[in-house]
Amino acid sequence: MAEAVATRTSPLDGLIAGSVGVAIAQAAPAHRISLRVGADGIPALNKALGLDLPTEPKKSVTAKSGRMALWLGPDEWLVIDEKGDPMADVAGVDAFFSVVDVSHRNTAIKVAGRGARATLEAGCPQDVTDDAFPIGACSRTVMGKIEIVLMRTDANAYRIECWRSFAEYAFEFLSDAAHDCMA
Amino acid sequence: MLLIHCPYCGEDRPELEFRHAGEAHVVRPDPISEISDEEFEAYFFIRDNPKGLTYERWRHMHGCARFFNAVRDTVSDKFVTTYKAGNPKVEIERGEDGIARVKGDGQ
């Protein structure tokens, strides 16, 4: 009997897209947790996660390890880590909180280049100009017909988290938008 | 596009991120098991549906996901104010110019 081997696949494996002004590609696989916790529990979770959960709207923090925590709501965060597993780190924390592993629920797309903002603005109604959405800003919002979590990772770079089943739609949408992003 | 102020995000956000969630300040009778059918009907089904100022619940569904309350003019579709869920009902007055404002907010 041959031994069964499970191979991890992504809905966007091998796909690249873009234009003169922008490159669109899937982000590396990552651990992700959806974290809900009140103010009382934040210090214990900060310690376990090795970062300070941002408590202001649209703020994110990135630890030296690369682990990111994105403010989604007054008591809700999305933690993303391409290396360590935050689920394991919070498992033993003695606080009142809720955590769900959503690593495989989401897929992320990276959009980078001078035309990145224009590409995004083709389908995202939120104000993503520099004052309203500086580097490090993040938000749950919409793009086209789907909900996304948007993060600005650099002056001309964004990370778009969407549900796995919407990944192809999101990718196609961005690919289309890329055509005239420098117009 | 209409911009709606989310009291939790602290800024105006596009209406596509929001969902209407019914009339605000509808208080659940307590104990609900002891009210009459008529009282239940009034609580559960009957809504004001005014022409003019209305108090509504909204949810920042595709944003911070929080429910909050809003005062909206059903004639102009203008939001007079929004405030956090659980806060007391905000009083509104119409100025001599006909514009609705939060009471004490001026002019």
Ligand SMILES: [Zn+2]
């Ligand atoms: Zn909000």
